[in-house]
Amino acid sequence: MTGQNLHFRTRLAESIRAPGLTSIPGVFDMISARIADQIGFDALYMTGYGTTASHLGIPDAGLISYAEMLSRVTAIAGGTRTPLIADADTGFGGLLNLERTVRGYEAAGAAAIQIEDQEFPKKCGHTLGRKVIPAEDMAQKIRVAIDTRDDPELLIVARTDARTVHGLDEALRRGEVYAEAGADILFIESPESEEEMERICQSFDTPLVANIVEGGRTPVLSAPALAKLGYSAAIFPAFGFLAAGAALREAYTTLRETGSSHGGNQPLFDFSDFNRLMGFEDVWAFEAKWFQQNDKG
Known part of the structure; x- marks a missing residue:
């Protein structure tokens, strides 16, 4: 079966700190x-x-619970x-909630934990209506983490969502506060131009x-x-589920219109390869070892 090795956190830290860009796909199930694990990304x-x-x-609007997210991290x-x-959102509450979140995510096998300075309940970082807590309250969260x-x-990834409502200057100020608090990686959310991105990296x-x-x-x-x-890493959180959503819509539309998958042009994962992806080879090896022994007995 799969699972993290003993040095997975060190590997991530070395990748982030090395020259060049670490491109990281978003995974959601x-x-x-x-x-993504089979393709060979660094994270x-x-x-x-x-x-x-x-x-x-449902929407990413602070509605999912710590327990539900922890179960996904564990899996x-x-x-x-x-x-x-x-992604650990705001830590799912105050400082005690954050402490519990860090302990849970670390025990589950996370190599890095992302926390953000939004008010609870939070909202997706590329939507409107986000509100942020005082910078010092977030700095205390980082110190607790x-x-x-x-x-x-x-690694502790500190994200600020201040740019959209309070402007880039405030987002940069918060980044400085969070770096001083000890954040390993800074995440200045949703800059709106390449010029803003350049200013972030120069700061x-x-x-x-x-x-x-x-x-x-x-951009x-x-x-x-x-x-x-000057970015050390780039995450692509939506790329996978947007691609999957488009592929599913096309496949299901074809099925609805024709009544069958026969003759469809959608690219499909080979069924035998998908069985291996899901670990059926382990099941078959187990059955070959134990069921054949029972048959002989």
Whole structure:
């Protein structure tokens, strides 16, 4: 069976701190996680939007619970070998809630935990109506997260959502506060131009992550362009579920219109390969070992 090895957090830290850009796909269920895991990325990003949508079918508006998110972290981290960055929203409440969240996510196998400075309940970072808590309250959350983690290689990603409502200057000020509080990675959410992205990268020595959402508020740039700006990593949280949604809509529309999958032009995952992806080879090996022994007995 799959699962993290003992050095997965160190591998992620080394990848983020190395020169160049680490491109990280968003995963939202075990199918997306296993496919991305096989492709060979340096890290995976468990998207809160995608997890909420796939698990509950509701908006990413602070409606999913800590227990529900923890169950997804446990499944994805336990079912893959690639270091996992896990979205923990606001920590699901105050400082005690955050302490519980860090302990739970770390025990579940996350390699990095992302927390943000929105008021609870939070909203998706590329939507309107977000409100942020005082910067010092968020800095205290970062200090609690650092004090709580048992493994110093568990990375704390500090995100600010101040740009959209309060402007870039306030977002940069908060980034400085969060870096001083000890955040390992800074996440200045939803800059609205390449010029703003350049200014962000020129403002910090702490590693920076870009959040690339197709159709969102931030320009979608190439990997070389993001690296040239100075980003250490880029997450693509929506790319997978937007692609999956488009493929499913096309496949189901064909099925509704024709009554069959016969003659469809949609690219399909080979069924035998999908069986292997889901681990059926382990089932078959188990049956071959134990059921044949019973037959002989």
